[in-house]
Amino acid sequence: MAITLKSLPDKTVERLSQYRRNLLVCLSKGKQHIFSHEIANIQNITPVQVRRDLMLIGYTGTLRKGYDVKELIDLIGRILDSRTGMKVCVVGVGNLGRSLISYFNGRRSKLSIVAGFDTNPEKVDKVYAGVHCYHSDRLNEIIKRDEITIAIITVPAEQSPGVAEKLVIAGIKGILNYTPKSVNVPPQVYLEEYDMVTSLEKVSYFVKKNAGIE
Amino acid sequence: MAITLKSLPDKTVERLSQYRRNLLVCLSKGKQHIFSHEIANIQNITPVQVRRDLMLIGYTGTLRKGYDVKELIDLIGRILDSRTGMKVCVVGVGNLGRSLISYFNGRRSKLSIVAGFDTNPEKVDKVYAGVHCYHSDRLNEIIKRDEITIAIITVPAEQSPGVAEKLVIAGIKGILNYTPKSVNVPPQVYLEEYDMVTSLEKVSYFVKKNAGIE
DNA sequence: GTTTGGTTGTTACAAAAATAACAATGTTAA
């Protein structure tokens, strides 16, 4: 089947990633077919949303039998994954950076962390969970040498704009920024930012609202 | 000034948290007034969005002079923070949990992590970055005793639904779930979920799209 | 065979969020 060419909605892409993860669990339990409402229950969303997402990727199930788990996993893979896989680096091998490295390691075969970068001499040329940590000065060199396309930024916040700039120069194609300082990249570089403090403050706000606490 | 009673839009709440952080930086540099386009630039959003958000919280700036940094920080504080502060716990003191504990510690005075929970005997009754780790069996007891209202879940994914259930029983009001497995809570408990693998896969998808790579 | 029921795929509608448009206003400059 041909790969969809028009870009999918942001939120659909997110859900596809989750569908796949959950479908893999189902498959490992021997489940071969699944209904939209089953998928929906697992993720606390509505069956309609599931069907709509699947419609968008052009997948069609069997009436009264549901979707073929294996087929769907494969299709989502063809949509999300790049054929050859993409290489990822982590800039800033501190608490969060190391945590991410050890977590991601060996999890998704098509998306592997292949390098870390840090400025701290104590970390340079050490290996963390199988990932070599290089000095940040070698960012450009290593990214080009290893054809790294995605970078995760976990340096101290005030450093992130500078790091992002270097990453762009090195030719990185996508950035996932976990520092609370927003960075600026040209439009051809895809940028995703997430701030955990903001998330926590958001929870706090809505808890306060719900409770009517002042 | 009275606190806005109607719930603000989700995204506005997120941006308010960010406005405040950035305004605090400005204030520390001695900046007393700021224009909407200056705030916008810092966060890579549009000035209109800033003005619209500020309109929603009923703050009004001075024409041609902009917004009073100090006043705005205070107002956002009155909106986001609860008067007395909220207490937070981390369930699952593993790599990510410890990273969060050490990071959040002492960052926002109104939102403090006061306890960790784990099942691993080696972690129980140890102190991490000033935070005591209790055995999960004491979840109910400690949450009630210390009046903890928010929990961050960082246990292995398959454990998270069970943990969420216990948290709800213990009377928690808000949950921030960092495991990739979605949890189910009653509507009065505010739930926020974030999955880092999904984020990375999303970046990967859009990088692939942008590049026209197959 | 015909009806019932469960499930899909799709279209229509609603809500949330972002963007654009623009009037109002006061400051500066001519």
Add this chain to the structure above:
DNA sequence: TTAACATTGTTATTTTTGTAACAACCAAAC
């Protein structure tokens, strides 16, 4: 004194996202 300008606050429009409605389908039950 008046015109030009920068900036705010608000309303209108567009885009994105989610929800609802429903026809089509086919299996099973009657």
